[in-house]
Amino acid sequence: MSDHERWAREIEVELDGDLTLAEQAALARHVAVCPTCAGTRASHLELRASLARASGHPRAKIIPRQVLRGRTLALLTLLAALAGAGGGWLAHARWGGPGSGGLEASRATIDIR
Amino acid sequence: MAWQGPAARLTYGVRVLLRNGADTSVVGTGEVTGPMETGLRLGVHSDSTDVDMLLNTFPEPDSFTLSGDFVATRLAGASRRGLPVYEQDEYRRHRRLAWTDTVRLHPFGTPRARARRELWVELRVTTAAAGGITRPSERVDLRDSTFDLTLEAVARPRRATVLLALVRGDAGSVPLQVDLVPDGIPRTLDLAVDPALPHHFELRLTPPEPARTARERALALDADVVCLRLNEPGSTTAANVLCGRLNNVARRLALPGGDTLVATFVWPAAR
Numbered sequence: 253m254s255d256h257e258r259w260a261r262e263i264e265v266e267l268d269g270d271l272t273l274a275e276q277a278a279l280a281r282h283v284a285v286c287p288t289c290a291g292t293r294a295s296h297l298e299l300r301a302s303l304a305r306a307s308g309h310p311r312a313k314i315i316p317r318q319v320l321r322g323r324t325l326a327l328l329t330l331l332a333a334l335a336g337a338g339g340g341w342l343a344h345a346r347w348g349g350p351g352s353g354g355l356e357a358s359r360a361t362i363d364i365r
Numbered sequence: 366m367a368w369q370g371p372a373a374r375l376t377y378g379v380r381v382l383l384r385n386g387a388d389t390s391v392v393g394t395g396e397v398t399g400p401m402e403t404g405l406r407l408g409v410h411s412d413s414t415d416v417d418m419l420l421n422t423f424p425e426p427d428s429f430t431l432s433g434d435f436v437a438t439r440l441a442g443a444s445r446r447g448l449p450v451y452e453q454d455e456y457r458r459h460r461r462l463a464w465t466d467t468v469r470l471h472p473f474g475t476p477r478a479r480a481r482r483e484l485w486v487e488l489r490v491t492t493a494a495a496g497g498i499t500r501p502s503e504r505v506d507l508r509d510s511t512f513d514l515t516l517e518a519v520a521r522p523r524r525a526t527v528l529l530a531l532v533r534g535d536a537g538s539v540p541l542q543v544d545l546v547p548d549g550i551p552r553t554l555d556l557a558v559d560p561a562l563p564h565h566f567e568l569r570l571t572p573p574e575p576a577r578t579a580r581e582r583a584l585a586l587d588a589d590v591v592c593l594r595l596n597e598p599g600s601t602t603a604a605n606v607l608c609g610r611l612n613n614v615a616r617r618l619a620l621p622g623g624d625t626l627v628a629t630f631v632w633p634a635a636r
Contacts, residue, residue: 344442355454360416360435362460363469365487 259289267296269314372495374398375422377405380487381514392484392509395516399501403520406584407486409472410513413440416472419519419584422490429490431468433458434583455583464490484512500632519588522547525570525611527593528629531556531620544633545570547591553598558624569594573608593628 262279265271271279283290304312381392397405404421415438423430437454444450462468468488476483501518524546531538538556545552547570557563573590576582589611596604607618611630618626 358439358474359437359454359456360418360433360458360473361471361475362431362433362458363471364460364462365467365469 256286256288256292259283259286260292263289263293263296267293267300267314373401373492374495375401375403376491376493377403377420378489378491379405379407379516381409381512382485382487383509383512384483386481390509392512393505393507393514395503395505395514397501397503397516397518399518399520400495400523401492403501403518404585404588406515406517406519408513408515409484409486410515411473411484411511414438414473417515417580417584418472420488424492428461428463430459430461431488431490433470436580436583437472453580455579462490464492519585521572521585521588522591522611522632524549524633525591526631526633527568527570528615528631529554529556529568530627531558531564531624532627533558533624543568545593547572556626564620564624565597566595567598591630593630595626 259279259282262271262275263283266276266279283293300315301310303315304310376396376398379393379395379397381394383390383392397403401422401424404419406417406419408415408417410416417436419434421432423432435454435456435458438451439454441450441452460468468486468490470486470488471484472486473484501520503516503518505514505516507514524544526542526544528540528542530540536558538558541554541556543552543554545568549570551567551569553565553567555563555565571592571594573587573592576585576587581587590608591611592606592608594604594606596602602621605618605620605626607616607626607628609616609628609630611632613629613631615627615629618628620626
């Protein structure tokens with residue numbers, strides 16, 4: 253990762269409001285002497301301002317990132333699967349279904365003793 | 366190959382058994398007997414499943430084929446409004462057997478290997494000399510009220526006795542008894558409430574119309590139903606039809622002119 257790319261990540265984190273004061277100070281010192289990073293920061297700000305306007309919040313101060321961490325995603329998937337299984341079980345208990353065994357197994361048989 | 370031996374009588378001996386764990390108990394016993402063409406209509410009903418079957422035998426000299434038409438109604442669940450929903454299943458089974466065989470019939474299907482409860486029907490088919498008895502007979506003894514067991518003899522009558530009388534108000538004709546063969550030759554007779562004004566009837570006995578539902582067809586629910594068609598010779602009106610079971614119940618048919626014909630269908634007496 254180049255130096256500019258690293259500072260570009262820092263700019264994104266700053267605009268999300270997640271930088272500490274010390275990190276914000278370091279970023280400000282770098283942007284003051286780096287026209288590329290100053291341009292990057294201006295581009296990010298303009299992009300976020302456009303997104304805020306498009307979503308009907310022109311006076312918004314921050315656009316939070318939609319982050320789904322792996323653990324949260326796994327938990328949601330598990331909850332959805334449990335809800336589906338529980339709903340199926342309740343529906344089967346209430347309205348029944350085609351039967352647990354095969355049709356032939358439920359039919360009469362004639363054997364010789 | 367049709368049964369060509371001397372007149373014989375067929376008997377279905379039935380025993381319904383229930384195994385609950387290690388204990389086996391008799392739920393009910395019964396017997397149905399009748400002419401060689403007699404079938405056995407057997408019903409086993411539990412809380413969730415009704416199984417009705419019509420068993421027929423097709424005899425051969427050394428063996429016979431047992432044929433069964435089954436109609437099963439199983440509880441499949443409940444509707445969105447909480448009413449029970451049933452599935453109806455119709456199928457047929459055949460098995461060739463020796464006369465000495467005892468049949469074990471599992472009406473609810475062959476139980477799983479580790480099933481604790483198992484219900485089955487033991488069936489024994491035998492023949493004996495007819496002894497002049499024409500009508501089928503049945504006997505059932507239910508010992509466990511958690512199951513409902515029905516046994517009925519099913520035989521299409523070769524002939525039927527019809528008791529006829531004509532009534533008008535409180536007056537009636539002399540009752541007449543005629544033996545008729547389904548799809549046989551028409552008979553004529555006179556009936557009169559007032560001897561000066563006799564009714565001339567032409568009578569014919571016919572089988573009923575084909576059953577409307579598959580269940581009625583499979584279980585031959587109309588086997589002992591006959592229809593009496595009568596018309597007055599020379600009359601331009603359509604024949605009057607009166608249908609009923611051979612169950613000794615008087616049935617009434619209003620005739621043009623104000624008279625009422627009372628007909629009672631019964632099995633012929635032994636001869």
